[in-house]
Amino acid sequence: xxxxxxxxxxxxxxxxxxxxxxxxxxxxxxxxxxxxxxxxxxxxxxxxxxxxxxxxxxxxxxxxxxxxxxxxxxxxxxxxxxxxxxxxxxxxxxxxxxxxxxxxxxxxxxxxxxxxxxxxxxxxxxxxxxxxxxxxxxxxxxxxxxxxxxxxxxxxxxxxxxxxxxxxxxxxxxxxxxxxxxxxxxxxxxxxxxxxxxxxxxxxxxxxxxxxxxxxxxxxxxxxxxxxxxxxxxxxxxxxxxxxxxxxxxxxxxxxxxxxxxxxxxxxxxxxxxxxxxxxxxxxxxxxxxxxxxxxxxxxxxxxxxxxxxxxxxxxxxxxxxxxxxxxxxxxxxxxxxxxxxxxxxxxxxxxxxxxxxxxxxxxxxxxxxxxxxxxxxxxxxxxxxxxxxxxxxxxxxxxxxxxxxxxxxxxxxxxxxxxxxxxxxxxxxxxxxxxxxxxxxxxxxxx
Numbered sequence: 101x102x103x104x105x106x107x108x109x110x111x112x113x114x115x116x117x118x119x120x121x122x123x124x125x126x127x128x129x130x131x132x133x134x135x136x137x138x139x140x141x142x143x144x145x146x147x148x149x150x151x152x153x154x155x156x157x158x159x160x161x162x163x164x165x166x167x168x169x170x171x172x173x174x175x176x177x178x179x180x181x182x183x184x185x186x187x188x189x190x191x192x193x194x195x196x197x198x199x200x201x202x203x204x205x206x207x208x209x210x211x212x213x214x215x216x217x218x219x220x221x222x223x224x225x226x227x228x229x230x231x232x233x234x235x236x237x238x239x240x241x242x243x244x245x246x247x248x249x250x251x252x253x254x255x256x257x258x259x260x261x262x263x264x265x266x267x268x269x270x271x272x273x274x275x276x277x278x279x280x281x282x283x284x285x286x287x288x289x290x291x292x293x294x295x296x297x298x299x300x301x302x303x304x305x306x307x308x309x310x311x312x313x314x315x316x317x318x319x320x321x322x323x324x325x326x327x328x329x330x331x332x333x334x335x336x337x338x339x340x341x342x343x344x345x346x347x348x349x350x351x352x353x354x355x356x357x358x359x360x361x362x363x364x365x366x367x368x369x370x371x372x373x374x375x376x377x378x379x380x381x382x383x384x385x386x387x388x389x390x391x392x393x394x395x396x397x398x399x400x401x402x403x404x405x406x407x408x409x410x411x412x413x414x415x416x417x418x419x420x421x422x423x424x425x426x427x428x429x430x431x432x433x434x435x436x437x438x439x440x441x442x443x444x445x446x447x448x449x450x451x452x453x454x455x456x457x458x459x460x461x462x463x464x465x466x467x468x469x470x471x472x473x474x475x476x477x478x479x480x481x482x483x484x485x486x487x488x489x490x491x492x493x494x495x496x497x498x499x500x501x502x503x504x505x506x507x508x509x510x511x512x513x514x515x516x517x518x519x520x521x522x523x524x525x526x527x528x529x530x531x532x533x534x535x536x537x538x539x540x541x542x543x544x545x546x547x548x
Contacts, residue, residue, distance in 0.1 A: 174236040174461060178498040187497040194494035195504025197380045198241050198487050202505060203512050204383040205487075205535065206244050207405065207520065208528040212314065213249035213479060214262050214329075215272055217405055217520070217528075220244050221513055222413045223276075223478040227469040228506035232499040235465030236457050237446035239496050241487035241505070242469060246536050247307065247441065248434055248480050250314050254331040255430040259423065262329070267420065269477075271427065274418040276481070277474035278431040283438060283467030292439055292459045303440060309333070311539035314532060316340070321529035322355040324348025324401060350401045354393060355526030358386040362534040380490045383531045390527030391519070403525045408517040412510060413476040434480050438466050442483030449492055486535055 169176045202224050210220025224243040231242045252272055260267050286292060316336040320327045325346030328339035362382045369379025394402060443459045450457035470480055491501060 173233060174465065175233050175499055177236075178238055182498060182500075187500070190495045191497055191500040192504050194491055194496035195501040196508060197377070197494050198491055198496075198501065199505040199508025199512075200384050201380045201382075201487055201490060202241070202243055202509065203516075204387040204523075204528065204531055206509075207523070208383075208531040208535075209244040209246055209249040210479075211525070211528055212246060212317065212532055213244075213252040213272065214257060215252075215269060215479060216265070216408075218408050218517075219269065219272070219477060219479055221408075221509060221517075222476060223473060223481045225413065225478070225506060225509045225513065226476040227473040227478055227481045228502050228509065230472045231465055231469040232502040232506075234468045235499065235502075236461045237449060237465075237483075238455070238498045239449040239453065239488060239491045239501075240442060240446045240462075240483045241491045242442075242466070242483055242502065243481050243487070244479070245441070245482055245484045246314055246532060247310055247437055247539070248482055250310055250317075250331075251430060251434055251437070252479055253317075253329070255427070257329050259426055270418070270420045271423055272479040273474050273477055274420055274424065275427050275430060275434075276470050276479050277418045278424060278427055279434045279438075279480045280467045280470030280472075280474060282431050282435045283463050283470065285467075286435065287460045287462075287464030287467060290460045292443060292463050307539045311536040314536045318529035318532050321403070321525040322352050324351045348401045350399045351403070351524070351526045354390060354399075354402060354524060355530050358390055358527050359530040359533055361389070362386050362530055363537075366534060376493050380494070382534070386527050386530055387523055390524040391522045394522050394524055404521065405523045405525065405528070406521055408520045410514070410517045412513055413478075415475055416477065418474050434482070438482040439463060441485060442466055445483060445485055445488050449488065452492065453497075486538065 166176075203221070206220035206224040207217035208220070210217045210223070213220075227242055231240075235242070252275060256262075256268055256271050256275075260271060262268055286294075312333055313331060313336065316333065317327075317329070319336075319340055323340070323343070323346075325343045325348070327343060328335055330336050330339075362385075365378040365382040365385065368375045369377070369382070393399075394404065439459075443462050446462050447457055447459060466482060470478075473481060494501075
């Protein structure tokens with residue numbers, strides 16, 4: 101039994117102890133210390149801005165050149181301790197696996213954003229190399245994602261006519277620059293904690309609704325006719341019903357078969373460890389299967405991706421700054437998604453792999469990746485849940501896996517784009533739908 105007294109007299113505590121020696125219970129005496137003027141003046145609660153500044157400057161003075169290098173180039177942390185015999189082969193295999201998964205996904209997400217598929221490939225190229233240098237996560241897979249692509253499509257379609265493809269594309273690239281600047285600013289000011297004020301229910305509801313909208317927006321590639329572009333569920337459903345007279349069987353059958361194959365491969369990859377490779381190979385399998393069917397049967401009712409420019413992206417400065425004001429709210433929203441999706445999974449992966457991760461440094465790394473990406477025709481990119489999970493399951497140890505993925509994307513841009521013209525649109529739509537089905541959460545609704 102532990103008894104704590106609030107008396108200032110130590111003698112009274114000793115006398116009380118002598119009266120209780122006959123009991124068998126142990127007694128612990130804790131003498132109280134009265135606060136003094138000196139101790140109260142040094143309390144952290146009364147720290148002045150001047151003392152905080154002195155503390156900060158003294159910390160900077162104690163930093164060595166290695167600490168400064170780690171601060172500005174987080175990649176130096178794993179480069180110094182890289183174990184080539186143990187890590188290199190694993191990182192290369194993980195990078196190739198993610199690259200095989202990213203190539204078809206990038207084209208699918210670009211179509212979701214209302215852009216030409218080539219810009220999805222561009223978004224999965226330069227940002228990967230930049231993030232490997234400035235990002236602090238060693239397993240996070242960066243590139244285009246479904247949720248950000250939906251936000252880009254919804255906002256740009258309300259500002260500019262999608263038929264004006266040049267202006268539409270330039271605004272998407274400008275948005276990447278704005279998102280990058282905002283992410284860097286928030287990272288430098290250490291404002292990543294602001295997102296904690298958003299409740300889990302709000303986040304879950306937002307992602308679930310977005311997943312449903314994304315799936316409905318891809319229905320046109322299954323059904324064979326155009327539907328209204330909208331960010332609301334009811335207008336999409338109405339448009340699907342009203343255009344039912346234009347329904348075509350070939351794209352519906354092909355899309356449904358590919359979607360079923362993707363879901364089965366995804367389930368087997370998650371449930372059985374020895375079949376993990378199926379999860380990453382799913383998107384490539386869908387694209388190859390769809391292309392093979394088109395080449396063999398040549399169905400006229402199935403729309404194809406068409407010609408894709410061959411070669412690496414060229415350096416160019418984003419234009420159309422006159423529309424920057426109208427893009428500011430979307431830049432903030434995409435930055436919030438980056439904090440929720442990218443930083444959240446990066447911290448979880450860091451904890452599983454036994455290293456520390458600074459969320460503000462992570463946000464800064466994503467921002468630099470988007471800024472450099474905008475100079476090479478990329479639209480906003482961030483960390484992907486599905487590809488990061490595959491990266492972790494593949495055993496990726498360092499950021500070298502991301503560099504290898506970037507090399508795979510570069511090879512695809514240089515040598516494989518002539519083959520992409522025969523990819524059916526319904527195959528890319530099936531990839532998008534299978535990816536966003538994991539965003540739908542039913543648990544919070546059961547708790548309401």
